[in-house]
Amino acid sequence: MDLGLILAIVIGLILLTIVVILLLIYNGLVRLKNNIKKAWANIDVLLKQRSDELPNLIECVKGYMEHERSTLEAITKARTEVLQASTLSKKAASDSVITESLKTLFAVAEKYPNLKANENFLKLQTRITSLENELADRREFYNDSVTIYNTRIHSIPDMIVARMMKSTDEQLFSASEEDKALVQVSIGK
Amino acid sequence: MFGWFHSIFSLIFVIVGCVIFAAGFYFFKQKRLIENIPTSKVRSLAMGLVEVNGTVVPVEGKLLHSPLAQKDCVYYRYLVQRHETTRDSKGHSQSRWVTVQDDRYSVPFYLQDDTGKVLVDPTKAMVDLVTDAQTQRGNMRYQEWCIEPQNTLYIMGTAGRNPGQTEASANHVENIMIQKGQHEKFYFISDSPEKKLLTKFSLVTYLLWVIGGVFIIIGVIVFLSVTEFMRMFL
Numbered sequence: 001m002d003l004g005l006i007l008a009i010v011i012g013l014i015l016l017t018i019v020v021i022l023l024l025i026y027n028g029l030v031r032l033k034n035n036i037k038k039a040w041a042n043i044d045v046l047l048k049q050r051s052d053e054l055p056n057l058i059e060c061v062k063g064y065m066e067h068e069r070s071t072l073e074a075i076t077k078a079r080t081e082v083l084q085a086s087t088l089s090k091k092a093a094s095d096s097v098i099t100e101s102l103k104t105l106f107a108v109a110e111k112y113p114n115l116k117a118n119e120n121f122l123k124l125q126t127r128i129t130s131l132e133n134e135l136a137d138r139r140e141f142y143n144d145s146v147t148i149y150n151t152r153i154h155s156i157p158d159m160i161v162a163r164m165m166k167s168t169d170e171q172l173f174s175a176s177e178e179d180k181a182l183v184q185v186s187i188g189k
Numbered sequence: 190m191f192g193w194f195h196s197i198f199s200l201i202f203v204i205v206g207c208v209i210f211a212a213g214f215y216f217f218k219q220k221r222l223i224e225n226i227p228t229s230k231v232r233s234l235a236m237g238l239v240e241v242n243g244t245v246v247p248v249e250g251k252l253l254h255s256p257l258a259q260k261d262c263v264y265y266r267y268l269v270q271r272h273e274t275t276r277d278s279k280g281h282s283q284s285r286w287v288t289v290q291d292d293r294y295s296v297p298f299y300l301q302d303d304t305g306k307v308l309v310d311p312t313k314a315m316v317d318l319v320t321d322a323q324t325q326r327g328n329m330r331y332q333e334w335c336i337e338p339q340n341t342l343y344i345m346g347t348a349g350r351n352p353g354q355t356e357a358s359a360n361h362v363e364n365i366m367i368q369k370g371q372h373e374k375f376y377f378i379s380d381s382p383e384k385k386l387l388t389k390f391s392l393v394t395y396l397l398w399v400i401g402g403v404f405i406i407i408g409v410i411v412f413l414s415v416t417e418f419m420r421m422f423l
Contacts, residue, residue, distance in 0.1 A: 006406070013402060021217070024214065024221065035226065038237065130360075133232060141230075141233070148225055
């Protein structure tokens with residue numbers, strides 16, 4: 001029996017397996033990258049929906065909450081910054097300002113019984129709170145997708161394919177300290 | 190005659206080995222898919238392939254009754270098999286279980302997590318469950334698998350439009366139903382947690398690769414032996 005031929009077939013089989021695994025890894029990495037893009041698009045949709053509701057909310061509460069002018073201004077400025085942000089980090093920083101300001105606004109609203117009785121305000125509060133909750137989940141989902149991708153491209157054997165694809169780490173949806181400070185300064189102006 | 194028989198025998202071994210080997214790749218791909226998709230919360234489900242965990246809540250008035258375990262459920266598989274013993278031409282006895290009846294019934298149900306509930310249509314899903322009931326009477330074996338209310342499930346499927354929702358609801362989850370996708374064919378429901386599933390998929394993958402590899406090697410060895418044998422005598 002030709003042992004050399006058997007060995008060649010076994011080696012060929014192993015090589016074929018490796019090639020197929022590498023192809024599956026390549027497809028997997030492409031899918032992961034697309035998952036990140038999709039997860040980001042899903043956040044962006046909600047950010048826009050929330051941005052559309054904020055002017056209505058401010059219009060609704062400004063007559064009642066004269067003393068909370070600074071909170072309302074912070075929301076308005078952060079809304080503009082979210083829409084204009086050029087980087088993910090800046091967007092995350094402005095987004096976190098809106099989230100915090102909205103929490104303050106809804107907490108302070110408890111002190112205004114007339115506002116609490118306003119049906120339009122209640123509707124907007126429910127709608128914005130629901131959007132905030134969905135946003136929190138989708139931020140978490142986006143960050144999970146990014147973490148899976150970043151872990152994959154640094155793990156063996158995915159690392160081999162990732163290097164061929166020149167893949168680099170994707171950024172998490174979180175604000176850098178620098179952008180946080182920048183946004184705070186711009187809102188505080 | 191000897192040469193032809195063994196050549197065909199070896200070819201069958203190689204083909205079966207290749208099929209088993211390819212099945213290993215299928216499980217490898219599914220395992221990576223489960224690993225690569227993070228778990229979504231029900232209230233923020235987006236359209237497309239999603240992974241969710243939660244407990245089963247029946248849709249009002251929609252429950253099945255399983256024939257063997259006599260349980261109220263939203264899905265059951267009822268399998269009846271008969272034990273048959275046959276003898277081949279050389280008098281060797283072979284026994285095997287022959288399927289007599291294999292029924293699967295399901296109704297849509299809700300999957301609830303700590304943020305909300307979403308409608309699930311389990312039709313055409315690959316369902317992986319622990320056996321709920323098993324009994325044997327004579328040469329007949331009866332087995333049953335059920336999804337009962339309050340069972341904890343892992344689901345990977347396509348979040349698509351809920352056909353029962355004619356007008357868009359303000360709560361966007363009500364507009365969604367998890368189902369088998371048109372583009373994403375993977376639709377999997379299990380009562381095992383994700384970690385256990387990944388271990389199961391890994392084991393199946395490696396097992397299929399080893400078995401497939403062994404089949405291919407045996408096929409090749411037999412083929413080469415026959416070739417050498419024939420070379421000696423012809």
